[in-house]
Each structure stands twice: as C-alpha cells, then as structure tokens.
Amino acid sequence: MSRERQAQWSHRLERLRALRERFTAAHRYDRAYEAYLTIQHLYDRWADEVFYSQR
Numbered sequence: 619m620s621r622e623r624q625a626q627w628s629h630r631l632e633r634l635r636a637l638r639e640r641f642t643a644a645h646r647y648d649r650a651y652e653a654y655l656t657i658q659h660l661y662d663r664w665a666d667e668v669f670y671s672q673r
Contacts, residue, residue, distance in 0.1 A: 619668055627664050634660065 634657045641650035 619671070623667075627660075627667075630660060631657065 634653055638650050638653035638657065641647070641653060
C-alpha cells in the first residue's frame with residue numbers, strides 16, 4: 619500500500635473517531651453507535667485492500 623493511500627485511510631479513520639467522540643460527548647449514543655459501526659466497516663474495507671490486493 620502506498621504512503622498516500624495509507625494516509626487517506628488514516629485520515630478517514632481519525633475523522634470518524636472524532637465524530638464518534640463528539641456524538642458521545644453530546645449524549646447522542648445512537649449516532650455514536652452508528653459511527654462505531656461505520657468505523658468497523660471501514661476497518662473491513664482496509665483489511666480487504668491490504669491483504670487481498672497482495673495476491
């Protein structure tokens with residue numbers, strides 16, 4: 619994975635984590651949970667790109 623692509627993934631994850639933290643601080647736990655699920659989906663996509671693109 620190129621450094622540019624790795625930076626894109628990191629930026630996306632950091633933005634989503636910050637969003638989840640803001641929702642949690644605002645006691646919007648339903649939205650924080652949705653952000654959590656989105657983060658988990660993003661990790662799955664990242665893993666697909668990292669491990670399956672090597673074939």
